[in-house]
Each structure stands twice: as structure tokens, then as C-alpha cells.
Amino acid sequence: MLMNGSQTVGEAAVRAGCRYYFGYPITPQNELPEYLSARMLDVGGTFIQGESEVASINMVLGASVAGGRAMTSSSSPGISLKQEGISYMAGMELPAVIINMMRGGPGLGNIAPSAADYFQATRGGGHGDYRTPVLAPAGGQELVDLTFAAFDLADKYRNPVMILGDGLMGQVMEPVIFPDFIELADLPKKDWILDGCKGREPRAIYSMLLGQQGELYKHNLHLQEKYDRITAEELRWETKGTEDAEVVVVAYGTAARIAESAIEELEAEGIRAGLFRPITLWPFPLPPLRELSKKVPRIAVFELSMGQMVEDVILSVGERAEIYFHGLPGGIIPTPAQVAGFIRSAVKGDGTVGRRIDV
Amino acid sequence: MSEQIEYTKIFGRPESLKETPTHYCPGCGHSVAHRLVAECLDELGLREKTIGVPPVGCAVLAYNYFNFDMVEAPHGRALAVATGIKRVHPDKFVLTYQGDGDLAAIGTAETIHAANRGERISTIFINNAIYGMTGGQMAPTTILGQNATTAPGGRDPRLHGSPIDISRMLAVSNGVVFVERCALDSVKEIRKAKKAIKKAFQCQLDDLGFALVELLSPCPTNWKMTPKAAWDWVAEEMVKTYPLGVIKDITGYEDKK
Ligand SMILES: Cc1ncc(C[n+]2csc(CCOP(=O)(O)OP(=O)(O)O)c2C)c(N)n1
Ligand code: SF4
Numbered sequence: 370m371l372m373n374g375s376q377t378v379g380e381a382a383v384r385a386g387c388r389y390y391f392g393y394p395i396t397p398q399n400e401l402p403e404y405l406s407a408r409m410l411d412v413g414g415t416f417i418q419g420e421s422e423v424a425s426i427n428m429v430l431g432a433s434v435a436g437g438r439a440m441t442s443s444s445s446p447g448i449s450l451k452q453e454g455i456s457y458m459a460g461m462e463l464p465a466v467i468i469n470m471m472r473g474g475p476g477l478g479n480i481a482p483s484a485a486d487y488f489q490a491t492r493g494g495g496h497g498d499y500r501t502p503v504l505a506p507a508g509g510q511e512l513v514d515l516t517f518a519a520f521d522l523a524d525k526y527r528n529p530v531m532i533l534g535d536g537l538m539g540q541v542m543e544p545v546i547f548p549d550f551i552e553l554a555d556l557p558k559k560d561w562i563l564d565g566c567k568g569r570e571p572r573a574i575y576s577m578l579l580g581q582q583g584e585l586y587k588h589n590l591h592l593q594e595k596y597d598r599i600t601a602e603e604l605r606w607e608t609k610g611t612e613d614a615e616v617v618v619v620a621y622g623t624a625a626r627i628a629e630s631a632i633e634e635l636e637a638e639g640i641r642a643g644l645f646r647p648i649t650l651w652p653f654p655l656p657p658l659r660e661l662s663k664k665v666p667r668i669a670v671f672e673l674s675m676g677q678m679v680e681d682v683i684l685s686v687g688e689r690a691e692i693y694f695h696g697l698p699g700g701i702i703p704t705p706a707q708v709a710g711f712i713r714s715a716v717k718g719d720g721t722v723g724r725r726i727d728v
Numbered sequence: 729m730s731e732q733i734e735y736t737k738i739f740g741r742p743e744s745l746k747e748t749p750t751h752y753c754p755g756c757g758h759s760v761a762h763r764l765v766a767e768c769l770d771e772l773g774l775r776e777k778t779i780g781v782p783p784v785g786c787a788v789l790a791y792n793y794f795n796f797d798m799v800e801a802p803h804g805r806a807l808a809v810a811t812g813i814k815r816v817h818p819d820k821f822v823l824t825y826q827g828d829g830d831l832a833a834i835g836t837a838e839t840i841h842a843a844n845r846g847e848r849i850s851t852i853f854i855n856n857a858i859y860g861m862t863g864g865q866m867a868p869t870t871i872l873g874q875n876a877t878t879a880p881g882g883r884d885p886r887l888h889g890s891p892i893d894i895s896r897m898l899a900v901s902n903g904v905v906f907v908e909r910c911a912l913d914s915v916k917e918i919r920k921a922k923k924a925i926k927k928a929f930q931c932q933l934d935d936l937g938f939a940l941v942e943l944l945s946p947c948p949t950n951w952k953m954t955p956k957a958a959w960d961w962v963a964e965e966m967v968k969t970y971p972l973g974v975i976k977d978i979t980g981y982e983d984k985k
Contacts, residue, residue: 389815415815419808420841427805427838431812434799435779439812457802563797563813565820567776573791575800 370547374512375400375442375539378468378532379408381516382440384550387466388414389439391428393421395447396480397536398470402442422447426454426467433463434574436562438520438553442468444536445486446477448494455529456495459592460576464523466516467501467531470539473699482537483699484622484673490533491651491681498589500596502530502603503650505621509543515648517548522603524557526595533650535673537623537702596652605648606657614643616667616716619658619682621647623702624673630705631712642669642712650678658685665690669715669723671708672696679726688728691715695723742766744775746795755955757912757945758787761854764918765825766794768926772933778821779813781806785827786860786947804835807842810849818848821932825852828869829859832894836868839894846903846937850928853895853940856947857966864950868892871969875952891969895942899976905937907975911944913962917972924974931979944970 372380379401382390390409392402402418409416415432419425425441432439443451448469458465469490473483490503502522504515515532523530563572578584610632611617620628625646632642645661645668647654662668668690670679676696686692693715697703711722718725741747744766752759769775775796782790784803791798801809806824814822831839831853842849858876859865866876866883871891873882883891895907906928910921921943928939944966946958953961 389812391812417811417815417845420837423805424808424838424841427801427808428812428815430801430805431781431799431809431814432816433812434809435813435816437812437816453802454805457800461800563779563799564817565777565779566795566797571794571796571798573798573800575791575798577788577800 371542371544373400373540373542374508374534375470376404377512377545378442378516379404380547381513382466382520383408383412383414384547385438385517385520386551386553386556387438387440387520388412389429389432389437390415390441391417391419391425391432391439392441392443393419393425393447395444397472397482398442398444398468398539400539401468422450423453426451429465430454430458430463433458433465434461434563436559436564440466440468442470444470444472445474448486448489452495455501456493456497456499457576458529459499459501460497461574462527463529463574464527465529466519466523467529469531469533471533471535479700480536481700482535482623482673482702484535484624485675485677485699486533487650487674487677490531491653499592500651501528502599502652503533504530504605505533505648505650506538507622507625507646508538508541510545512538513545513547524559526599528595533622535623600652603649604652604654604657606654607646607648608661609644610641611643611645611661611665613641614665615641616669616712617643617645617661617665618669618671618712619645619647620671621650621678624671627703627705627708628671631708634705634709635712640713640716647678653681653685655681655685658682659689662686662689667691667693667715667718669693669695669712671711673699683726683728691718692726692728693720693723694726742770744769744795746793748792750793751789752786753949755946755948755958756786757854757856757943757947760912760918761852761943761945762790762793764922764925765823765852768922768929769796772926772929774821774929778823779817781810781813781824783826783830785830787825787827787854788861790825804830804833805838806830806835807838807847807849807851811842811845811847814847814849821929822849823852824849826854827860828853828855828857828867832868832892840898840901843898843938843940844901844903848932848935849938850932851938851940852925853942854945855942855970856945858947858950860947860950871966893970895940895975898940903938904940904976905978906931906939907942909942909944909970909972909975911962911967911972913944913946913959927979927981930981936979942970
């Protein structure tokens with residue numbers, strides 16, 4: 370099927386069993402709620418245009434605690450408003466899928482694609498010691514696959530999961546293939562949901578832990594143990610042409626696709642550049658990048674922000690390889706030729722495009 | 729041969745309440761309101777199909793006292809959370825229990841819009857004209873002249889605005905089928921409150937729309953009064969700003985007097 374990225378996510382979500390969508394319009398992701406407003410009618414699901422992002426994420430919280438596969442979507446400023454609810458859901462261990470089709474910030478910024486919400490997405494965004502897995506598709510078919518994966522991850526770990534795309538990815542039309550609808554009845558049973566206490570003891574789900582016996586302390590250790598498990602078991606990344614590469618480009622999402630084209634251009638010049646594309650941004654695929662950095666002399670980090678993921682790259686690489694960084698603020702999508710210029714300069718170590726990071 | 733005496737239980741703990749002592753101050757309206765809610769749920773046989781959303785405020789621990797499923801909501805967001813629950817379980821009974829700070833300040837948007845969507849949810853609104861939990865700051869419902877820690881010298885309309893009558897505001901919305909304001913200051917008024925709560929619950933059972941019962945509720949601690957003085961203050965002062973009675977009723981129910 371030929372669809373834009375936002376619609377792709379919408380269709381994938383429905384097929385992955387999402388029957389509850391709550392959201393508030395914001396460009397550049399409106400095609401997603403618009404698509405689902407019609408699609409939920411077809412499949413007997415619920416679509417509510419909430420009165421705000423704050424309300425929408427809390428409707429997600431309610432639907433999740435009641436046992437439904439629930440989702441919301443937004444773009445940068447809207448995600449800021451959802452952070453309180455995401456923190457509560459992490460604390461209460463409730464699954465949900467949150468789509469962020471990033472735009473330029475800070476503030477109202479602009480509606481052009483950007484990747485400037487990496488820190489917010491991977492570092493929590495809301496208050497407290499919590500983490501949300503963040504999946505970064507590069508568009509197209511991966512939007513489908515990662516939407517399915519996001520719902521499964523959310524349920525498996527009882528935790529909110531974010532898909533971090535951008536406005537470009539949301540609006541570009543690409544051919545995609547959808548898996549069949551999953552059978553809701555086949556999903557693993559949730560034995561913790563709230564559906565009235567008939568035949569069992571009443572349940573309460575909350576994140577306020579006042580107990581003097583270190584209840585909150587224990588809960589946070591329990592959450593950390595879960596995050597450690599996710600870090601050990603759920604890393605995703607992709608490499609291309611990294612064997613014998615003289616430079617490896619690290620980029621995610623739309624930036625990775627531009628970098629891929631740049632790498633192809635450089636091939637003709639005889640420059641051997643590889644690509645390392647993190648797919649989980651949290652947990653960051655640190656061990657494989659660390660291994661790679663033992664074999665390649667130079668790592669070139671390219672981001673559609675002024676430098677956020679580069680910090681995770683620095684943590685992964687340390688002094689094992691030289692790190693070069695090139696970042697662009699949101700709103701301008703560079704051509705592959707521009708990115709090739711950066712890679713070339715990183716290979717020469719001359720720093721004419723981007724800069725070398727001293728670790 | 730001694731005669732076997734038959735006892736009939738005429739009063740006891742409602743099943744919808746746990747056997748847990750509450751943390752509420754002496755004379756606080758929350759404990760009375762809890763009991764009324766529990767009695768109504770019991771009488772309508774709803775306990776096992778109820779999912780409740782307590783507020784952030786003095787009743788934040790209500791899930792320790794109520795004996796049915798409950799979920800915490802962030803401050804003010806109870807009606808959004810309840811909306812999500814009700815959409816997943818349209819056949820279950822969904823209840824929010826909220827203070828004036830929760831429902832009429834930080835959660836005003838959620839309140840107005842859930843009501844306007846006509847969500848099949850029942851809301852108990854505890855109006856004690858103050859922020860109880862955080863120590864007596866001004867609420868949107870604080871009455872003119874009333875002292876609060878953040879309104880030294882009393883609420884002044886030019887400085888702080890006038891008290892919000894959220895129940896009357898909600899009544900103009902088409903999604904709202906029943907709103908009544910009652911008080912928790914005397915046996916007579918408490919009886920009326922119970923009837924109102926039961927009727928609000930019935931609205932949800934009959935799929936009519938959104939229903940809310942506002943309860944004028946004493947907060948002796950933050951009003952800095954004895955329980956008795958606080959009850960008198962509800963009856964004598966608070967009702968002047970918030971007159972008691974049915975504010976909206978389009979249920980078509982015939983009231984059995
Ligand atoms: C986002 C957020 N802001 C502020 C608070 C602090 N807070 C807790 S309870 C409360 C006021 C509650 O007042 P009300 O709803 O009137 O209930 P009462 O305590 O009087 O029963 C406030 C401001 C919070 N928990 N979360
Ligand atoms: S502070 Fe006021 S509202 Fe809170 S428990 Fe005490 S009397 Fe009740």
C-alpha cells in the first residue's frame with residue numbers, strides 16, 4: 370500500500386490491536402488522528418479528540434489501566450504537555466504507545482522536521498526516576514514493524530513506549546506491507562487490570578508511595594531492575610558496510626536515511642564509510658557501538674539537532690576512536706551532498722564541516 | 729428453656745468500605761462523603777462493577793478505604809482518566825471523587841469537557857472552599873472574605889477574583905443531565921446528599937449522561953475551627969455563596985419523596 374508515514378503508523382496500530390486513540394491536533398502529525406478517527410469507526414474502536422494533550426494522555430492512562438491497547442500521538446510541544454502523564458504511567462507501570470513526530474523547537478519553533486527532542490525522549494522528560502523505551506524508525510516499512518513492536522514492548526514490560534519520528538517521515542508517501550490483524554483474544558492475558566472486582570479482591574493502581582518502610586525506594590529499585598532488563602534484552606540497531614570502514618557514520622531516523630545516500634555518493638570516490646543506525650534510542654545500543662569503535666578509527670555523528678545523541682555516542686566510544694559531529698537545527702533538511710561533505714572532512718580530520726569532539 | 733433472641737442488623741459498615749481507619753481530621757466531610765458513596769454503591773449492587781478514580785488532595789488515599797477497584801490520576805485529571813476507563817468498559821460503573829482544587833482549578837478543562845461529552849461517569853465533587861492537603865491555600869471556591877494562607881486578609885474579588893460556581897457552569901452543558909448541591913453539615917442535609925448521590929449513579933446506569941453531586945464539606949483543620957463551628961459555618965456562611973438544591977435535572981426521574 371502507498372501511504373504517508375502518519376497513516377502508516379495509524380494502520381499498523383489498528384492491526385496491532387490498538388482500539389483506543391486519544392489525541393489533540395498539532396502539525397505535522399494531524400494525518401494520524403485524522404486517519405484513525407475514521408479507522409476506529411471501522412474496527413469498533415474509540416477515537417477521542419481530547420481537549421488538550423494533557424487530557425489525551427490521561428485518557429490513555431485510563432484506557433490502559435482498564436486493559437485496552439491505547440495510544441496517543443503528537444509533536445514536540447504536545448509531547449512536553451504529555452510528560453506528566455507519561456511519568457505517572459511509568460510509575461504505575463502502565464503500557465501505552467506514544468508517537469512523537471518531532472518538529473523544530475524550542476517553544477513553538479516551527480513545523481519543519483527536526484530531531485531535537487532526543488534528550489526529552491530518552492532522558493525521561495517528565496519527573497522522577499523512570500525510562501521509556503524509544504524506537505526510532507527510519508520511515509517506510511519500519512514504521513509498520515516498530516509500531517507492532519512498540520505495543521508488544523509496552524505490554525511485555527508494562528511501560529510506556531515512544532516512537533520517535535519526525536515531520537518529514539510523517540508526510541512522505543512510501544509503499545508498505547501490513548501484517549494481518551492480530552487477534553485481540555490471542556494477546557497474553559493481563560492479570561492486573563481494573564475491570565471491577567467481581568470474583569476477586571479489589572485492586573488499586575497508583576504511584577504514590579508514602580510508606581515509611583521505604584516503599585518508594587523499593588519501587589524505584591524494582592523499576593530500575595526492569596530498565597536493566599530492557600537494556601540487556603531489547604537493544605536494536607542496524608549496521609551497513611561497517612566492515613573495513615575507515616569511518617562509521619552514526620545517525621538515526623531521517624538523518625540516517627540522508628546519511629545512507631551520502632555514503633553511496635562517497636563510495637564512488639573510494640571512501641569506505643559505514644553506517645551505524647541506532648533503532649532503540651533508549652536503551653542506546655552502546656555495547657555494539659563500543660565494539661565497532663575498537664575497529665574503526667573515526668566515528669562521524671550526524672544529527673538533525675545541535676547535538677544530543679552525540680552524548681550517548683561519546684559514552685559508547687570513549688577514546689577508542691576519533692569522534693566528529695555535525696548537527697543542524699530543525700527546519701532545514703540537508704542534501705546527501707552536504708552530509709557527504711561532513712563525512713569527507715571527518716575522514717581527512719580537517720574539521721571544515723562539523724567539528725571534532727575531544728573526549 | 730431460654731428463648732433464642734433474633735437480632736436484626738440495622739447499621740454496619742457498608743461492604744464498599746474497607747475496615748481501615750481513615751486519616752481524615754475529626755469533623756472532616758470526606759469521611760461522611762465516603763460513607764455515603766459506599767452505601768449508595770452497596771444499595772445499587774454496584775461494588776463489583778465499580779472502578780473509582782480518587783483525586784489528588786486530602787482524599788488521595790481513598791483507594792485504601794474504598795473496597796472496589798481504584799486508580800490514581802494526576803492532580804485534576806480524574807475525569808480524563810475516567811473517560812479512558814469508561815470507553816474500555818462501557819458496561820462498568822465509573823466514579824470520580826474530586827476536591828475543588830482538583831476539579832475546579834487544575835482540572836477545570838478536563839471537568840468541563842468530560843461533562844460536555846456527556847461521559848457516562850458519576851462525579852462526587854467535594855467543595856470545602858480550600859486546599860486541604862497542601863495546608864489551607866486559597867481555592868477557586870474560597871468564598872469572599874474567607875481567610876486562606878495565600879489570601880491573607882481574606883479573599884478579595886479585585887485581587888483574587890470571585891468564587892467559582894462550577895456546578896452552575898456545568899449545568900449549561902448539554903452533556904450534563906443532573907447536578908445537585910448538598911451539604912454535609914447535619915443529619916438532614918446528609919440524608920439529602922445520599923439521595924442525590926444515588927440519583928446521580930442511576931443516571932449512569934440508565935446511560936443518560938454526565939451527573940455530578942457537589943457536597944459542601946467542612947474542613948475544620950484549615951478553616952481553623954472546631955468541627956461544630958465548621959458545620960455551622962457550612963450551614964450559615966457557605967450556603968450563601970453556594971445555595972443548596974437541584975441545579976439541573978433533565979433525567980425525567982419521578983422523585984420518590
Ligand atoms: C501537578 C500538581 N500540582 C500541585 C500539586 C499539589 N497539591 C496536592 S493536593 C492540592 C490541592 C487539593 O485541594 P482540593 O482539591 O480542594 O482537595 P482537598 O485537599 O481540599 O480535599 C495541591 C495543590 C500536585 N500534587 N500536583
Ligand atoms: S485538612 Fe480538611 S479536608 Fe483535609 S482531612 Fe483535614 S479536615 Fe478534611
